[in-house]
Amino acid sequence: MTETFVPPTRFAVPGRIGVSNRAAATWQTATLTEIRRETPHAATFRFAVPRWAGHLPGQHLMLRLTAGDGYVAQRHYSLASPPDDAGHIELTLDHVEGGEVSGWFHTMARPGDSIEVRGPLSGFFAWPGDRPALLIGAGSGVVPLMSMLRHHRARGLDVPVRLLVSARGPEELIYAREYGEETTPVFTRRAPDGVPVGRMAAAHVAPLLAEQPPGGWEAYVCGSNGFAEHASRLLVEAGQPVDRIRIERFG
Numbered sequence: 001m002t003e004t005f006v007p008p009t010r011f012a013v014p015g016r017i018g019v020s021n022r023a024a025a026t027w028q029t030a031t032l033t034e035i036r037r038e039t040p041h042a043a044t045f046r047f048a049v050p051r052w053a054g055h056l057p058g059q060h061l062m063l064r065l066t067a068g069d070g071y072v073a074q075r076h077y078s079l080a081s082p083p084d085d086a087g088h089i090e091l092t093l094d095h096v097e098g099g100e101v102s103g104w105f106h107t108m109a110r111p112g113d114s115i116e117v118r119g120p121l122s123g124f125f126a127w128p129g130d131r132p133a134l135l136i137g138a139g140s141g142v143v144p145l146m147s148m149l150r151h152h153r154a155r156g157l158d159v160p161v162r163l164l165v166s167a168r169g170p171e172e173l174i175y176a177r178e179y180g181e182e183t184t185p186v187f188t189r190r191a192p193d194g195v196p197v198g199r200m201a202a203a204h205v206a207p208l209l210a211e212q213p214p215g216g217w218e219a220y221v222c223g224s225n226g227f228a229e230h231a232s233r234l235l236v237e238a239g240q241p242v243d244r245i246r247i248e249r250f251g
Helices: 021-025 100-107 137-155 202-210 225-237
Strands: 027-039 044-047 058-068 072-078 088-094 115-123 133-138 163-168 183-186 218-224 244-250
Touching: 021 027, 021 072, 027 088, 072 088, 072 100, 072 137, 072 244, 088 100, 088 137, 100 244, 115 244, 133 137, 133 225, 137 218, 137 225, 137 244, 163 202, 163 218, 218 225, 225 244
Parallel strands: 133 163, 133 218, 163 183, 218 244
Antiparallel strands: 027 044, 027 115, 044 088, 058 072, 058 115
């Protein structure tokens, strides 16, 4: 009987970036300044946060909404913006059916509205740009990976970066306008003419492991539970060391 590989959600990595407890514990006011539609079901929300202490690509924050009757809702969201976007942060949210926070953002929020945020939080999924990065995401799981890609571009880093991103179809590919030669989209249900349709497979992952840069890849996987496990298995089967796979999952 073949043993099923079940990847852990976090790996202990020596020398990970420490997160300031003081900064992470302080609630700050964030003012919504812009809303950008990404797909029919996802949008990017840009906030001014004058006292934001900065973050590393891959980190997330805690968001707090308080209703007029005093009801409070809190959620964790990955940061989409690069660290160099001083005084501003961006979040990209799916409109989740029945979701009270995502529902408010997609139906009620307007520029000028204020919320509370604290962070940045967690360093285990952070990528400071110091090693080759193989990024694999599906749906809104691409959000923290886009922060890494934007950081790579903004700093003009010369370490290799590759992104595999899965979406149901071109119209649901978040950040479609920003991708370049480093990105390979995988469409699971609908694709442009001449592009194959199907789930992410060994044929997408294996070539990147066969021609990896000196020192190998640091792999970052983000998506639903099912996708994270599937993508992690593909990486391991292609030869990626388990202790060099970092996973962030949702759902």
